[in-house]
Amino acid sequence: MDPSLPSLYTLSDLARLSGVSRRILQHYAKLGLLEPGALTHGGRKLYTDFALYLIQDIQDLNQLGFTLEEIRKIMVLKKAIFHPDGTYRADWRREDIPLSDADLLAMWAKTGEVLSSMERQERMIRRFHRFLTKHFAPKEVGHGFQPEPGDGGA
Numbered sequence: 001m002d003p004s005l006p007s008l009y010t011l012s013d014l015a016r017l018s019g020v021s022r023r024i025l026q027h028y029a030k031l032g033l034l035e036p037g038a039l040t041h042g043g044r045k046l047y048t049d050f051a052l053y054l055i056q057d058i059q060d061l062n063q064l065g066f067t068l069e070e071i072r073k074i075m076v077l078k079k080a081i082f083h084p085d086g087t088y089r090a091d092w093r094r095e096d097i098p099l100s101d102a103d104l105l106a107m108w109a110k111t112g113e114v115l116s117s118m119e120r121q122e123r124m125i126r127r128f129h130r131f132l133t134k135h136f137a138p139k140e141v142g143h144g145f146q147p148e149p150g151d152g153g154a
Helices: 011-018 022-030 049-063 068-081 101-136
Strands: none
16 A cells, blocks of 8 residues: 555544544534545545544544534634645645634634633642542552642642
């Protein structure tokens, strides 16, 4: 097989590889979140490896609280700044992005809110992990544990 040729997958292949149901992937395709990278002579849609990354992005963004419409706009932006194989398009221009300035500003604000929330959650999880390490981990792990300021025991 020629290594310069991209791998192509059917929707069923993507479902199997990603662990996301074929029905959900069809829904994503209908919303324009996934687009085929090629078509067979018979009109069958084939997807590239980049589709696998997009599926993971869609799932992660959904879990982070982004709506499908917000995710659609993020995918529109990704399609404008990345080639179909997932490599960055260094030559992209603002005109290549079919989103309004208001859409992009809203996207910027939402990602900032999500990042702030993730940072708060990370601090909480780290404190909780230190608490568990101090009180419940095997002695070899917890030996010499020094609580940090603000641990508050948990």
